[in-house]
Amino acid sequence: MDMKRKRELLEDYKNRRPEMGVISYCCKETGEVFLGISKDTKADFNSTNAKLAMNYHPNKRLQELWNQYGQEGFELTVAKVLKYEDPKADHMKDLEALRDKCFEKNPEAGKIWL
DSSP states (O other), X not given: OOHHHHHHHHHHHHTOOOOEEEEEEEETXXXXXXXXXXXXXXXXXXXXXXXXXXXXXXXXXXXXXHHHHOGGGEEEEEEEEEOOSOTTSOOHHHHHHHHHHHHHHOTTOEESOO
């Protein structure tokens, strides 16, 4: 691959607009819900699923449920999507506000990442 193409691909990556929002893991059997802020929902689902599959997730309750019911025992959703313009801007406050709204609707929910 030539240098020009590499630069183009790198620039495209830097300017991509990943889906940001609040992701949710809901155990179908118990109804327990776990919420997390995500700057890239697809990547965070993949990362969290990999940690759970390796029995290496920091949230012990989520890990326990995953070990008992497996991935098929969970409903994975994007609970809220953040609408944003600038992909390079810091969106943490907006993401935290979205997550707080989700916790208001479901005060029993836990956090994916402790």
